[in-house]
Amino acid sequence: MYKKLTLGIYYLLICHLPHSRFLSFTSAIRVWYVSRILKLMPYDKNSKIEHNVYLSNGIGISIGYNCRINENVFIQKAxxxxxxxxxxxVSILSTSHLHENTEIPIVLQGDTLPNPPFIADNVWIGRNVVIMPGIKIGEGSIIGAGAIVTKNVEPFSIMGGVPAKLIKSRI
Structure with a gap:
């Protein structure tokens, strides 16, 4: 009950606080709430969470230190x-729709079991990226804007495209 209430407050109020260069304290309020109340990350004054960040039901999400999460990010579990x-x-997905049986409408087949992605340290994920369930993104990697990540990413890789492909290695 407590978790549902705190998530309700987050979705009704906290995640919709406005953002501007002049109201930077609203990001600090969101970080405080997500770390101290929802307990999804350690409290860190260098972290930023912008408005309209969707955190699913708050279960199965872990966020590290010094993270910057911009507006309209969708995280199922990760x-x-x-x-x-x-x-x-950015969309970080942990489930998908079942679709194997052609005799049953896809909408009636349900969802796959959760398979949360893992994003290592020091990663930059560009605008409008989609990370599919179960993907592991290696340390120091960069995912270019608009990419759809369908395969694991080696450390220190620069990836881009649909589906995401190796552009070059950073080392």
Missing amino acids: TIGNNVLIAPN
Whole structure:
């Protein structure tokens, strides 16, 4: 009951606080709430969470230190390391729709079991990226804007495209 109430307050009030260069304290309020009340991350004054960040039901999400999560990010379940930058409109998915049986409408087949992605330390995820269930993104990687990540990403890789492919290695 407590978890539902605190998530309700987050979705009704906290996540909709306005953002601007002149109201930077609203991000600090969101970080405080997500760390101290929802307990999804350690409290860190360097972290930022912008408005309209969707945190599913708050179960199965872990966010590290010094993370920057921009507006309109959608996180179902995931482990996010330290020093991670997430640009606006990113979707981090842990489930998908079942669709194997052609005799049953897809809408009636249900969802797959959760398979949360893992995002290592020091990763930059560009605008409008989609990370599919079960994906592991290696340390120091960069995912270019608009990419759809369908396969694991090696450490220190630069990936882009649909589906995401290796552009080059950072080392």
